[in-house]
Amino acid sequence: MAIQLVRQPPDQATTATAPDAAVAQDALTFEDVDMQFSDGTHTLDGVSLALKPGEFVSVVGPSGCGKSTLLKIASGLVTHTGGSVRVDRNNLGYTFQDATLLPWRKVRENVELLMELRGFDPTERRRVAQEQIDLVGLTGFEGHYPKRLSGGMRMRASLARSLALNPSVFMFDEPFGALDEITRERLNDELIALYMRQGFTGLFITHSIPEAVYLSTKVVVMSKRPGRIVSTFDVPFPYPRTPELRYAPQFSELCGDISVALRDAIEK
Amino acid sequence: MAKAPAANPRLYAAVPRATQPSVASRLLRTLLPPVLMGIVLIIGYAITRNSLEPHRQFLMPDAYGLWTQAFGIAKVRWDLLDRSLTTLTIAIVGMCVSIPIGMILGIVMFRFHVMEKAFFPYLVALQSIPILAIIPLIQSALGFGFMPKVLIVALFTFFAIPTTLLLGLKSTDRGVIDLFKLQGVNWLVILRKAGLPSAAPALFAGLRISAGLAVIGAIVSELFFLAGRGGLGQMLINAKMDFKYEQMYAALIVSSALSIGVYLFFSWLGNRLFADWHESGGKSA
DSSP states (O other): OHHHHHTSOHHHHHGGGOGGGGGSOOSEEEEEEEEEOTTSOEEEEEEEEEEOTTOEEEEEOOTTSSHHHHHHHHHTSSOOSEEEEEOOGGGEEEEOSSOOOOTTSOHHHHHHHHHHHTTOOHHHHHHHHHHHHHHTTOTTOTTOOGGGSOHHHHHHHHHHHHHTTOOSEEEEESTTTTSOHHHHHHHHHHHHHHHHHHOOEEEEEOSOHHHHHHHOSEEEEEOSSSBOEEEEEEOOOOSSOOGGGGGOHHHHHHHHHHHHHHHHHHHO | OOOOOOOOOOOOOOOOOOOOOOHHHHHHHHHHHHHHHHHHHHHHHHHHHHHSOGGGGGGSOOHHHHIIIIITOHHHHHHHHHHHHHHHHHHHHHHHHHHHHHHHHHHHHHHOHHHHHHHHHHHHHHHHSOHHHHHHHHHHHHOSSHHHHHHHHHHHHHTHHHHHHHHHHHTSOHHHHHHHHHTTOOHHHHIIIIIHHHHHHHHHHHHHHHHHHHHHHHHHHHHTOOSSSOOHHHHHHHHHHTTOHHHHHHHHHHHHHHHHHHHHHHHHHHHHHHTTTOTTSOSOO
């Protein structure tokens, strides 16, 4: 089911990320953002980052450097203590480290949840949910409880739940970190297919450099706490990206460069 | 550093897998231990009874006596049924008082941390008051009717409800709450759609404890209320005064059956409600 998804219309989808989108206003901007928690922890130190519409930016950095805090600030779950953030919070998708499905709801009801909370009409809810379930390859599992799904399938359901609102900016907080390598690579391909199809702006937090490079148009490296952006790498490979890319020399070379930058950021 | 010692390989032969035991043999294996234990208990009872001096053997009636003096008499059977219903009514009405109040208190403590700080010590204090010791006071204040018994049951069953509900609400997944908050919904929606469902299994464990205590509370409350038409507790005391120990044993057996029945009912209900999604309710035991 997943394979089929990856092979979905690439030519039609590439138009979504066409360069003409870049002239528009930035989709998400952090300007000189500072974060100091009430217990005194200084988490972010003057982070500036702008995401053009249709860009897919990954953030890598040492654990505890405040990567996740960036997303919490953008969504409003925590409020930053310095600088400014510019974002449309009504059209924001947010995927957490865990699938955070409600265990007492079946897959379909879980995918409907956000629409339900936003007051969508029940028949519309049902229709969109089915569409998203088909899109992430969970057709036939609508009536299953999360307990009976594998980790990868739970994450797909979680993605479908966010996609149902058709967000313009989609933030991912290490969504595939807990999955095994094979499932993870497969979900990477599926995410690329979804990205090409929907044309959202992506902000992706991860620990894995290959994952960051494989998915993104741009990779940002953060320092250890208090987190700053220490370097930025553009990823030149065209979409759709296919698994063969992982073994291309240019791919390894870029991963190597980012790895060096990350090691510098940790040791400094 | 020492070098690794040389390996000394041995041969391990395969052991063919035993075939699946038949249904009959599995049934035998599950039923045999409790049945054997039951036989041991009955033999122990008989030995103890026979070691008593004959004039004290009335303390441990035998099966023949239980039948001819209690269960075999239609009037006694009706009496047991009727009194069971009375006891059960007291227990149920008592829980109808303690469950809503307990749940509201649990929710309030969850919503307002200051309320938790204010109430929790007194909840623990309430739990540590020996309720038996205040029954005379309740009688003096409220008389000998139905309501004081209900109050006693409510006191017996109250503690487990707000505490388990609060525990359950507090263990709601942070991520789920964040997810709800991001949609801009108010606190009541979060409580209804995230908090209460996720706290339900914990609350249910509390209810199961409370239900068992409710039957015990109802029986205990009647030990102190001998006026009027009462339940099983009154029968226990009356049987003692009338020297009908067979009937006392009959009332004891029915009381235990009632308690076990209520417990089994809540176990069954919990399994039905949560087996599909909660770890505690596995479909196969």
